[in-house]
Amino acid sequence: MAFGGAGFAISYPLAKVLAEHxxxxxxxxxxxYGSDGRIHACLTELGVTLTHEPxxxxxxxxxxxxxxxxxxxTRPLVSLHHLDAVKPIFPKMTAMEALKHLLEATKVDSQRTLQQTVCYDRWFSWTLSVSWGYAVQLVGFNEFLPVAVLMQETYVPWKRGPLYINHNLNTAKYQPDPCKRPVVFFFDRVSSSRDGIASIYKKTENNCTFDKIQEVRVFSKKLDLDxxxxxxxxxxxxxxxxxSADRVMEINIRECGAEELIYMHA
Structure with a gap:
């Protein structure tokens, strides 16, 4: 359950009992205040403990x-609330256009949408972070995995003042200098066939480095978690x-081996 407008989910047997009372x-x-708070109180009366779903x-x-x-x-995307209060999630689009664009990826592989994968380029010592269906980030050096997966503070608090602090304790500061930020390739399109799924990400602006690479192609299989x-x-x-093409980088996403580690190579 998520308090507020993010939503919550309950099982059918629980909903059947809840409806009676x-x-x-x-x-x-x-x-x-709000229907979610009242439902939470009613579920508490039934002795049900709620579980936070990321x-x-x-x-x-x-x-x-x-x-x-x-x-x-690393959990399936369920809901995104307050999209009317933030900038469009894709550049050069309206908020509605950007949301529909994300849904193009979700329709092909809903469980993989926004799932982050990190890999290291052995030839050039680059670090790549793939947020499937949304963006690929390219860093021009080997970056430790715990740093590569950190949330960047690109946003600002809902309300300002000493009583409203950032609740995300483990985050990375957003670099104001574009030359010091990762190169970002945003989701462009996706296609699916018997051989798997190919998603394409394109660079929307240059930021001082990697001018040659304009597109990233990501290959994967549909994610179906048990x-x-x-x-x-x-x-x-x-x-x-x-x-396989000039100005293009290609990445393959796969299941890790039983004892495989994700780490940068010297």
């Missing part, structure tokens, strides 16, 4: 939420492939 329960909590996003922030989306938790994988998610692995 809902009217009287709501009458007992007129002082609570795929629900209340997003009480403003501005550019690129950092939040590009470092999404209940055990959902309960104990594991980040997948990826490999930088020898490029």
């Amino acid at each position: 809902l009217d009287s329960c709501i009458d007992r909590y007129p002082h609570l 795929g629900f996003h209340q997003m009480d922030v403003r501005g550019n939420i690129f950092g939040l989306l590009a470092a999404h938790p 209940i055990k994988q959902l309960q104990a998610p594991r980040r997948q692995c990826c490999d930088v492939l020898p490029s």
